[in-house]
Amino acid sequence: MTAIFIHNLCFQYNNYKVFDNVSLTVSTNSKVGLIGANGAGKTTLFLSICGVLNPNKGEIKLFNKTIFPNNFYPEIGLVFQNPDDQLFCPTVKDDIIFGAENLGLSSEEIDKKLMEVLRSTGIEHLQNRIPHELSGGEKCMVAIASVLIMNPQIILYDEPSANLDLKARRRLINFLQSSCQTILISSHDLELILEVCDRVIVMNKGKIVGDGNPREIMSDGDLMTENNLEIPPSLKKK
Incomplete structure (x- = not known):
């Protein structure tokens, strides 16, 4: 089943063209990495998929339902690069349940879902x-929990390992590996992409220039160099 369908997507800021007829299909339950140099269009693509931005042309569907800008779609969740942009309530619990409350769930449903996401993210002690006042890794997991509680079928992660220490990064990788949702991860952390994703997409100047198995794509020296990327250390020939 197709989770995300994008056809001939075009988008530009003023006279700067971000996308030029980008087409993409993502299957349900897949884990897809999105890589590219700064300015390649990764975050703009995520915001377009969520309906935050209004493309100049093209079509986006989630589970065969067309996405229209400025509408809320509970099927999809976005975890921001900087958790401080996502967390704004007095307590961790308040931040996590905020979305569920706005979905109109009963207090009993919210309490049950809260316990589930606290356990799955390992942050029961933080509620x-x-x-x-939390560490970067703790904020990251709280931000993820605030998305999970709304039970999205697709989750977009924008640079989830940015500014995490090694222990928090490993915890994040383990969590992403066990995720049951369809996930797209935009990241400069190519080793994380290798460990988590079954597919990687390379973007450059708003175009998809590579798409396939992560180990095969990211070990292609010419492709990586042409797109201002480096082969991950674990794939370099010794």
Whole structure:
């Protein structure tokens, strides 16, 4: 089953063309990495898929349902690159349940879902803490929990390992590997992409220039160099 369908997507800021007829299909339950140098269009693509931005042309569908800008789609969730952009409530619990409350769920449903996402992200001990006092890794997992509680079928992760220490990064990788949702991960952390994803897409100047098995794509020296990327250390020939 197709989770995300994108056809001939075009988008530009003023006179700067971000996408030029980008087409893409993502299967249900797949884990897809999105890589490319800064300015390649990765974040803009995520915001377009969520309906935050209005493309100049093209079509986006989630599970065969057309996405229209400025509408909310519970099927999809976005985890921001900087958790501080996502966390704004007095306590961790308040931040996590905020989305569920706005979905109109009963207090009993919210309490049940809260316990589920606290356990799955391993942050039960943080629920009464103040978000801005948490470490980077803790904030990352709280942000993920605030998305999970709304039970999305697709989750977009924008640079999820940015500014994490090694322990928090490993915890994140383990969590992503066990994820049951369809996930897209935009990241400069190519080793994370190798460990988590079954497919990688390379973007450059708003175009898809590579698409396939992560180990095969990211070990292609010419492709990586042409797109201002480096072969991950674990794939370099010794």
